[in-house]
Amino acid sequence: MSYELIIEAGRTERQYWKDLWRYRELFLILTWRDVAVQYKQTVVGILWAVLRPLLTMAAFTIVFSKIAKLPAEGEAPYALMVFAAMLPWQLFATALGATANSLVLNSNLVAKIYFPRIIVPAATLGVAVVDFAISFVLLGGMMCWYQYLPPVQILAVVPLTLLAALVALGPGLILCALNVTYRDFRIIVPFITQFGLYISPVGFSSSIVPAEWRVLYECNPMVGVIDGFRWAVLGNTAFPERALIISLVCAVVFLLLGIRVFRRTERTFADII
Amino acid sequence: MKPIISVEDLGKKYVIRHQWRSNYRALRDEIMQFPLKLLRGMRQEKEEFWALQNVGFDIMPGERVGIIGRNGAGKSTLLKLLSRITIPTSGRICLRGRISSLLEVGTGFHPELTGRENIFLNGAILGMSRAEIRRKFDEIVDFAGVEKFLDTPVKRYSSGMYVRLAFAVAAHLEPEILIVDEVLAVGDVEFQKKCLGKMEQVGKDGRTVLFVSHNIESISLLCTRGIVLANGRILHDGDIQGALAAYREDILHASHELDHLLHEGNGDFRLTGVEVFGMKDGAPRPVETGQDMHLRLVYSPGKAGSGKEFGKMTLEVRISDMLSRSVIWVSTAAYPEKKTGVQTRFTFPKLPLIPGDYLLNVCAHRNSEIVDWIRDYSFTVHPGAYYGTGYIPFAHQSSVCHDFSFECEDDAC
Incomplete structure (x- = not known):
């Protein structure tokens, strides 16, 4: 027989990455399940995906533009500027929340079936991406409304979206692993996303941050992603080179760290979940 | 011929913490207790518990083996190790075939999804490829007898239909080694017979079956060999009748727990x-x-x-x-x-x-x-026929059974 598998204490690492490939169909089907369940009650699911960014955008535009009188970037309408930032931010927040909770929500699977556990948090990214796609259609509608022609670099949205998902995945994996051991970590996630919303340039342009503080400010990896989005969608700002490099480095470092933490705690998941 | 499963000196240790009632911890508690821990010199009250120790056996291809034992004897731990859900503390397992485990029927079923969708989902979770599921789809639906409800969310299924569909998916797996845990305790007599037939056929096809159940009748019908576990060790390993005798003996002398x-x-x-x-x-x-x-x-x-x-x-x-x-x-x-x-x-x-x-x-x-x-x-x-009709009451539907009767009061009756 060609197939031979040896299970031994502390000898599962080599097998793991091979298994990840073998279980790729499970990854796809879990992604599909999460998306299907999310939009099963179609009206509520899609309505929610449409309403949430729209309402937040309206609130931010009123507070930051009309009341606080913050400047917009170039001649782009303030609402459009907020919405272009809203897109990657929502992606990040949804992805972070979903990955962090994913293992606990799927505890019945984890306790009963073997598969590389990292599939579960990774598969939840699907919902975030679909939500994002719906919002993106909305953005298209808004650009028609404001009669704002997007620049050529709108195509850069694709890699930027990927970057936003990556930025979320690393910390998501860490939180996901911690959530299994310490169940009250789940309370921390909404705090992170809420806090992050205000320190990231979602409701305002990052050009209002004083130049001497810019580097420090850009250490928040979402700054690069958001400014990149504004550059790609509105096309009236400079390409945020430095911020994007910081984002990319942050994303990779956190992802590697996340995988490490996740792998280290993974072997005990089935015992404590 | 090489054994399809070899287990050598297998052991699994759990650490029981006394401070916490549940397995998982709260960060809050950990922070609150940190000063206390410092005072006590970082000493934690831990107790080690070997759920399985020095277990070893070989299983040849085509054998149908019943794993028997009282609660907490280590059956589930053994199955979890074999199906790789948890990893061993000591020893090694060598598997020479694809393994599938049915630790509970309907694992991963999602109530919001339809029967059709759940077949694909559950099949993938149990390790079938999409092509494989598509090939067997009609057979699965036929076996479960749910054609009419394929596009109904399974949350509207009766518990009988739910179990039938779940078992049907599982029964059409084609691994070289099949691990079955307590699935036959469900459904009506007719369906149970169907399941037993299916399992027997799986064994006759030359595949290896590991079967864990409290249902002595189905074990003695299905298995040729029995491994009896007690307190994490092998008490008896041999032909099924001898194993069942050893198990009965063990039930009666189970008082050591009292200490x-x-x-x-x-x-x-x-x-x-x-x-x-x-x-x-x-x-x-x-x-x-x-x-x-x-x-x-x-x-x-x-x-x-x-x-x-x-x-x-x-x-x-x-x-x-x-x-x-x-x-x-x-x-x-x-x-x-x-x-x-x-x-x-x-x-x-x-x-x-x-x-x-x-x-x-x-x-x-x-x-x-x-x-x-x-x-x-x-x-x-253990499951038994309460009403004397062969009908086995479902677990989880109630706490107790009660005698009852009913009469049809239509004019036509």
Whole structure:
């Protein structure tokens, strides 16, 4: 027989990455399940995906533009500027929340079936991406409304979206692993996303941050992603080179760290979940 | 021929922490207790528990092996190790074939999804490829008998339909090694026969089956070999009839658990023996729903009360489910004329408890002073036909069965 598998204490690492490939169909089907369940009650699911960014955008535009009188970037309408930032931010927040909770929500699977556990948090990214796609259609509608022609670099949205998902995945994996051991970590996630919303340039342009503080400010990896989005969608700002490099480095470092933490705690998941 | 499964010196250790009631922790508690821990010199109260120790066996291709043992004997741990859900602390397992485990039917079923969608989802979770599922789709639907409801969300299925669909998906797996845990305790008699037939066929196709069940009948029907586990070690490994005999023996001498339980009371007497058993043709057997259950309590004089007489002791027995909800409570005070003794046997005719695990609380008291009180002695009620029609009550639908009858009052009847 060609197939031979040896299970031994502390000898599962080599097998793991091979298994990840073998279980790729499970990854796809879990992604599909999460998306299907999310939009099963179609009206509520899609309505929610449409309403949430729209309402937040309206609130931010009123507070930051009309009341606080913050400047917009170039001649782009303030609402459009907020919405272009809203897109990657929502992606990040949804992805972070979903990955962090994913293992606990799927505890019945984890306790009963073997598969590389990292599939579960990774598969939840699907919902975030679909939500994002719906919002993106909305953005298209808004650009028609404001009669704002997007620049050529709108195509850069694709890699930027990927970057936003990556930025979320690393910390998501860490939180996901911690959530299994310490169940009250789940309370921390909404705090992170809420806090992050205000320190990231979602409701305002990052050009209002004083130049001497810019580097420090850009250490928040979402700054690069958001400014990149504004550059790609509105096309009236400079390409945020430095911020994007910081984002990319942050994303990779956190992802590697996340995988490490996740792998280290993974072997005990089935015992404590 | 090489064995398809070789297990050598396998062991699994769990660490039990005493401070926490549940397995997972709260960060809040950890932070609150940190100063305390520093004071105590970082010493944690941990207890090691070997769920499985020095287990070794070889299984040849095509063998059908029943894994038997009381609650907590290590059956589930063994299956979890074989199906790679958890990793061993010591020893090694060598598998020479694709393995699939059905640790519970319907794992991963999502109530919002339709029957069709769940077939694909569940199939993928159990390790089938999409092409494989598509090929067997009609067969699965046919086996489950749910054609009409394929596009209905499974949350609207009856529990019978749900189980049938779940088992149908699982039954069409084609691994070289199939691990089955307690799936036959569900469904009606007709469906159970269908399942047994399917499992038998799987074995005849030359595939290896590992079967864990409390249902002695189906094990003896299906398996050729039995491995009996007790306290994490192999008690017996041999042909199925011998294994079942060893298992019966083990059930009756299961009182060693008592030493680990906390005894409260003044200690004049101490509960040293608990036997929970059924009876058929004068021979003891496992407890089944709908059959008489016998409970024998044996007391020995404690150190505190040497020389005292047992006298007029009141015995109270509480049976709770695993959520600690009291299901049955009896007290010998209900029959003031009768006496209890150091050996007392309770009989519960036609046990109404649905299949599952239960906990016993036994309290002995005299003149409103507690002499000995133990909690959480576990025992299992195995599936049995309560109504005498072959119908097996479902687990989780209720706590107890009750006799009932019904009449059709239509004019046409």
